[in-house]
Amino acid sequence: MGSHLRPTRRQFLQTAGAAVAVPYVITSSALGQNGVPPASDRIVMGGIGIGNMGNGDQDAFLSRPDVQYVAVCDVRAGVREAAKGKVDKRYNNTDCQAYNDFRELLSRPDIDAVHVATPDHWHAIMVIEACRQGKDVYCQKPETRTLREGPLMVEAARRYARVVSGGSQRVLDDYRGIVDKCWGGVLGAIKSINVNVGPLSQPCNLPAEPVPPDMDWDMWLGPAPWAPYNSKRCDGNYGTSGNSWRSYVDYSGGGMTDWGAHHFGGATFAVDVREQQPEEVIYHEHQGQPYLSFRYPDGLLIHHNRPHSENLAVEVLPGEERPAKPVPSYKGTGGIYGDFLECVKTRERPFRDIELAVNTVMISHLGIIAYTLQRSLKWDASKQEFPDDAEANRFLDRARREPWQL
Amino acid sequence: MNLDTLDQAFEALKTYDWGADGSALQPLDEAVVATRADAAARQALEKRLAETLTTGISRDAKDVVCRLLMVIGTAASVPALASLLADAELAHMARYALERIPAPEAAAAMRAALPQLSGLLRVGVIGSLGVRRDVESVPALAALLDDPDPAVACAAAVALGAIRTPDAAAALAGSSVSHAEVRRATTDASLACAESLLAGGQRAEALxxxxxxxxxxxxxxxxxxxxxxxxxxAGQSQ
Incomplete structure (x- = not known):
């Protein structure tokens, strides 16, 4: 269907219903009772990448009475069929459609919002395409794989006024103690905060194994360099030591981005620099061990793996006060998922708005580049580049395998 | 930099393939860092790496070399990399380096390759020229907006949307596509150009x-x- 002919969701449902069959029985679920919105008022959702984290995200959205879950997409047939089965069981029908290619799911005009939980090298392409198709998006963390991707994702969200939420629930849920102390003014003015996280991802040279018959390997690789299938290369487990895609540079920044999205997210939230980006990365060595300090425009420092420093340990500026401010929180009910859905309805920006998420993950990317080059870096947030630093600017992005582009 | 170990790494490259011990190539990574302040040594390293691309080493070994040239490549590496742009197995990794090499010769080589390529390989080069925001490729990209291959036309639109100059905007405005995907790409690219024009003070053109x-x-x-x-x-609140 041409996009200029796009009907409203209600029109689509009416048309689709007429084309398929006239139901003999209109269920109470369809009409909406007992606090459940009628089907036409629910947020119509689909999920892309339904493996480990995607499975959990699907459960969360599927359990919501204000969601009508209609489509799943995964490059593993077994995974997507299982995900479809879960949806069909929930609604007691066989309506959920299963796709191998995310573009088919995104082209459906009846879908309002999608959640994305593929490996990281796919996130930007899918989020941006979803925005171009008029969808709201909940994207798992870490939201980006390169520095260039972040501003393009924010731009797409803003261009089409889409609600795009990042996916770290820990930013608010796990670090509440230090967040409350900082925002409550109990600690006074903050000088620095430390984040302990790692490791960095590594190159992968695993040998070829037979591609499982139910897997579209080329689609799994997508924009990443071609490589032969190996089960450890693409396993979705949460490890970063060689047995999962989170271990390898083509798909992930390793623990530095995977847990970094949580820890740096908590740190930037606690010290209230979520809306900023650092202007310098300072490379240190202590007894042969490198560590970093990210310096923000007002002088505040976020250290990374500072020796003898606990995760989220805060240094204060003696004698300087910080006025108490109310701590931002989720909207709606149901944690970060409920926050996203509430914002889909109200068109507000979610707690983990994509711009804030990008500002977090870019810290990890800056850090990876500093560790790789083994030196300090300046960063120009307005130009999104390393000023007068051609060597570092090479790391802003990486060429995508055809036909994928940003 | 230990030249013996570097020699051993280049030797290992000759038989390197998927599943081989990656540590054998570690001296190549170390040489990249060690030659940062030694222009002659860096130049020699680059020359040696680029030369391997014309030998019969494996796809995996050339993948490694392209990744290194992404970091240290200059105009000197461009001919060897550009020679891979028509190779379906190696074109992406050639662009992996060419897209990030700041020398204008890298963009010029991709522009020159464009008419010789078709299908996915052409799509890939178009994407890289867009990422580089290569203004000199605008006329060639404009001509591809009406390409009968929708993938090529889409790629050209996205690239023009990345370049975002008034010329790119004019090219997009002049296209009359009917294919739904191409139209969506052209629309998005046009809106990107409008944002850029507005930010640059060209309100009438953006409007x-x-x-x-x-x-x-x-x-x-x-x-x-x-x-x-x-x-x-209009200067009003959005």
Missing amino acids: AIYRRFAGEDQPKHVKLAATRGILAC
């Missing part, structure tokens, strides 16, 4: 673009984007 996409025939989110753009051009 003309926004007005094209504010009609009832547009998808709701596109119409919303255009309407917000029109308000921004």
Whole structure:
């Protein structure tokens, strides 16, 4: 269907219903009772990448009475069929459609919002395409794989006024103690905060194994360099030591981005620099061990793996006060998922708005580049580049395998 | 930099393939860092790496070399890399280096390759020229907006949307595509150009673009984007 002919969701449902069959029985679920919105008022959702984290995200959205879950997409047939089965069981029908290619799911005009939980090298392409198709998006963390991707994702969200939420629930849920102390003014003015996280991802040279018959390997690789299938290369487990895609540079920044999205997210939230980006990365060595300090425009420092420093340990500026401010929180009910859905309805920006998420993950990317080059870096947030630093600017992005582009 | 171990790494490269011990190539990574302040040594390293691309080493070994040339490559490496742009197995990794090499010769080589390529390989080069925001490729990209291959036409539109110059905007405005995917790509690229023009103070040009996409025939989110753009051009709150 041409996009200029796009009907409203209600029109689509009416048309689709007429084309398929006239139901003999209109269920109470369809009409909406007992606090459940009628089907036409629910947020119509689909999920892309339904493996480990995607499975959990699907459960969360599927359990919501204000969601009508209609489509799943995964490059593993077994995974997507299982995900479809879960949806069909929930609604007691066989309506959920299963796709191998995310573009088919995104082209459906009846879908309002999608959640994305593929490996990281796919996130930007899918989020941006979803925005171009008029969808709201909940994207798992870490939201980006390169520095260039972040501003393009924010731009797409803003261009089409889409609600795009990042996916770290820990930013608010796990670090509440230090967040409350900082925002409550109990600690006074903050000088620095430390984040302990790692490791960095590594190159992968695993040998070829037979591609499982139910897997579209080329689609799994997508924009990443071609490589032969190996089960450890693409396993979705949460490890970063060689047995999962989170271990390898083509798909992930390793623990530095995977847990970094949580820890740096908590740190930037606690010290209230979520809306900023650092202007310098300072490379240190202590007894042969490198560590970093990210310096923000007002002088505040976020250290990374500072020796003898606990995760989220805060240094204060003696004698300087910080006025108490109310701590931002989720909207709606149901944690970060409920926050996203509430914002889909109200068109507000979610707690983990994509711009804030990008500002977090870019810290990890800056850090990876500093560790790789083994030196300090300046960063120009307005130009999104390393000023007068051609060597570092090479790391802003990486060429995508055809036909994928940003 | 230990030249013996570097020699051993180049030797290991000759038989390197998927599943081989990656540590054998570690001296190549170390040489990249060690030669940072030694222009002659860096030049020699680059020359040696580029030369391997014309030998019979494996796809995996050339993958490694392209990754290194992404970091240290200069105009000197461009001919060896450009020679891979027509190779379906190696073209992406050639672009992996060429896209990030700041020397203008890298973009020129990709522009020169464009007419010789078709299908996915052409799509890939178009994408890389867009990422480089290569203004000199605008005329060639404009001509591809009407390409019968929708993938090529889409790629050209996305690339022009990345370049975002007035010429790129004019090229997009002049296209009359009917393919739904190409139209969506052209719309998005046009809106990107409008944002850039508005940010650069060219309100009238931006407004003309926004007005094209504010009609009832547009998808709701596109119409919303255009309407917000029109308000921004008028200096009103979005």
